[in-house]
Structure formats: structure tokens, C-alpha cells
Amino acid sequence: MKRIVCSLVFCLTLLVSSFAQAYVVDGSISDWNVNLAIAGASVMGYLNTNLPSGGLDIDVITEDNAGPQTGWQYVGPGYSYYGNQFDTEAIYFDNTATNVYLAVITGFPIGGATAPGNPWFNTGDIGLDLNNDGIYEYGIDVQEYDAVNKKAKLYKNLTAANWQNVYYSQFAASNPWRISSGSTFEWVDFVYSGAQNTHYVLEAGIPLSYLGLNSGSSQNLTVHWTMQCGNDVLNLPADVNPIPEPGTMVLFGSGIFGLLVTSFRKFFRQIKRGMDIAMATLATVVTAPLWIMIAIAIKLTSKGPVFFNQERVGENKRYNERRKESRGTDRRTGQSFGRSFTMYKFRTMNIDAEKETGAVWCRENDPRITSIGRFLRKTHLDELPQLLNVLKGEMSMIGPRPERAQIIPTLNQSIKKYSKRLRVKPGITGLAQVRQHYDSTLSDVKKKVHYDLLYIRKMCLLMDLRIIFGTFVVMLTGKGAR
Secondary structure: OHHHHHHHHHHHHHHHHHHHOOOOOOOOOHHHOOOOOOOOOOOOOHHHHOOOOOOOOOEEEEOOOOOOOOOOEEOOEOEEOOOOOOOEEEEEEEEOOOEEEEEEEEOOOOOOEOOOOOOOEOOOOEEEEOOOOOOOOEEEOOOOOEOOOOEEEEEOOOOHHHEEOOOOHHHHHHOOOEEOOOOOEEEEEEEEOOOEOOEEEEEEEEEHHHHOOOOOOOEEEEEEEEOOOOOEEEEEEEEEOOOOOHHHHHHHHHOHHHHHHHHHHHHHHHHHHHHHHHHHHHHHHHHHHHHHHHHHHHHHHOOOOOEEEEEEEOOOOOOOOOOOOOOOOOOEOOOOOOEEEEEEEEOOEOOOOOOOOOOOOOOOOOOOEOHHHHHHHHHOHHHOOHHHHHHOOOOEEEOOOOEEOOOHHHHHHHOOOHHHHHHOOOEEEOHHHHHOOOOOOHHHHHHHHHHHHHHHHHOOHHHHHHHHHHHHHHHHHOOOOO
């Protein structure tokens, strides 16, 4: 009761003050609660540890991996010179009831830059992919922005042909960098700041209506930025969130509606196990004839067992618990990332495929894959036996894909927040599988981790239903198969 009374009192305060707060497109990210003016802001990793806060639901990606030291420094996929000059350091994204706001933080000045033995490179335009199909339908023309009026053109209805690829072909992962042509545009608020402790800020405010959205819209998208050379790039998986009516928003801010939302999320997590059992049981019964046909096809086309069993790492149930002295034996890995289990699949490769190479990612036209295996992978039918893992409680129908124990330590060191994807049970399918192809590089894994963390934050019944629908589309189209 005391908590509710306090929330009601706080509600009156929010009614007066909370809606007056908004983002200001001025090239400063102080309204994102990040200070670039303080001592130490130029040190490598500053933006990785000083994250934005406040707002409705800020989406963020950081890769601040170059500091003030001189010489060449790897920033991926290329190198930076003169400190963090070619480092794409962070992207922030949020929305209000009327606008979306984004900020790109980089060491790249608006006038361009060069390094010894290289041509002069220009700054890049900002791409927005609302379909998550790899084509940026919207783009902010950064190079020709109106610095006097603090405006830039937002081009619409763009295709891949309207974008120009980066200078270095070996950095194709950074594509594209520049809007080469476009006819339909709107003017939006935009600023490219001067140097702030070696950082530069590209900040924009875009009316939702310019993106075909409104205050009630829920939309996933990707924000993309790089420079002409393509030495460094960031792609931020983000989402536009619907804004409730003011009265509802006040309750949310005061904690009352927030408590209801939190309770519903907890309730969904509790019933999710029951839903998993029901869906896995139904799917097993419906697909039983397929199991038989697939097993026969595997035996007729290659030597070896029908099923392929592999140790994977699952949910880390101790993630939010206090550390305690271990009691007895535990099947966790030495690094305690999560509980290991045996995952089942239909065999798609020749036997002993990794005997000489060890654990490696599958590549395009991998010769280790059998003829029937290629079909199973394209349709994702090789994952059907994981229904047994779901029934055993080791996996969920939907969640981040489980990874092999041997490579998790390396991924955890290379990818920020990787271990947080182990907060929930791994799934047969997930948001990353619907949006991304099979892993073949560390860059692919990084992109999937962002989708995994986005799913964990937004996990609810509606999202699960969307992922299930998207999975059927992927199975029918063979998207992402290797």
C-alpha cells in the first residue's frame, strides 16, 4: 500500500515535468546523459562504459576501440589513424510520440580525413532500413547538410542502386556509405558537431510521419553509418515503440503501470514453459511422418547415423544470483557461462566432418555437407529433433540459438555483452534467425547478439508470435541457408 501511495505522489510530479523533457538536435549528447566534455572522454572505451540513459527505450551499440594514441589501430574491418579518426564509436536511437532521434558518435570530422599513403576520404550518409532486408530505404544526406539552418535532406524510397559502395572492396561489410541519387526527400533537423575531445556527433530528429509511422507504431529497423573508406562501420538494430496516451504514460512513469508491465512479463516467462511443451508436442506429432522420411533419406544417401548430437551451452540460471560456494558437481563449463546439454539434429554433414579442423563455422557451399543435408539446412528441417530438447526443458521454442562450449570463451572476449544472451533458455528459432543468415564470421555473430539482446529485452507473446510467423517464411524461402 505504501508503495502505491508513493507512486501516486510521484505521478503528480511527472504530470508537471516529465513531458517537458525532449531531445535537442544540437550536436551535444548531454540530453542522452553522456558527457563528451569531461577529462577522459577521449580515452579508448569511454563510450563503451558510459552508456546513454533516460528516454523512452534507448537502443544503443558501441564499439569505442581506438584512443588518442598515434599510429595505426585496428577498429574493424579496417584500421584507424591519428587516434580515433576512422573509428565509428557508437549509435544511439530513441523515439517520442512525434519524432525519432538518433546520434552517431565517431572520430571522423565533417570535412573528411586521410592517412599516410591513402587518398582523401569523405564522411558518410546515414542509412535507415525499415524492412531489415539489407536495403536502406531512407537516408540522411550528411555531406550536403545546411549548417546554417541545421537541416539535412532525408531521402525516401531508396533502393540499392541509389547507394554507393565504400572505397576499399575488402571492406564490403561496411557497404553502403553514400547516397548517389534520389529524388524524394524531406528536410529534417540535423547537426554535425565540431570536435569534442576527439569525438564528432551526427545528430538528427526525424518526424515519425516522414517514415510512414505514428505514435502508435511499433517498428523494427536498422541504423547504418560508415565513412567513404569503410574502415569502420556500425549497424544498430533498433525499434520504434508506441507511445501510450498521456494519462497512461504518467502511470507508467510513476511505476503503477510499470509494475503491471513487469508483472505481465514475469507471468509470460512462467507460462512460456507450458507453451513450449504444448507447441513442441503438437509439432512432434504433426511432423512425425517427416522424421521417418528424413531418416530414410539420410541413410540412403550417406554413411553414418541419422542424428547428430553435439554439446551446447544453455541458460545460465545463476546469472542474477549471488555467488555461492559450489555444492557437488555441476555440468557447467569451466567459465560458468551456462549449463551444458546435448543438442539433437538430423545429420547434414559427412561423419567426422570436424575431426581435423575442430569447431569451425559452416561456409558457403561447404563440401562437408551431404546432398540431403543441403536441402535440410535450406528448409531448416535439420532442427526438428530439437523438439526433444524443448520437451526435456533444455531449450525453448524461441530464444537465442545455443552455441558450442569450445568457442564461447572466445566469443565472450570478442563481443560485448555476449554472456547476457544466456539469461534465457536457447531456442530452436529466434529473432536473430529470422533477421540474419547462418554464422560464417565473427561479424555475423556480433549482429546476431544484438538481435538476441533485443529479444530478451522485448520478450512477450506478441514478439514470439511474430518470430514464429517469420520462421515459416524463412523455411519456405530458404533464407540464410548454407
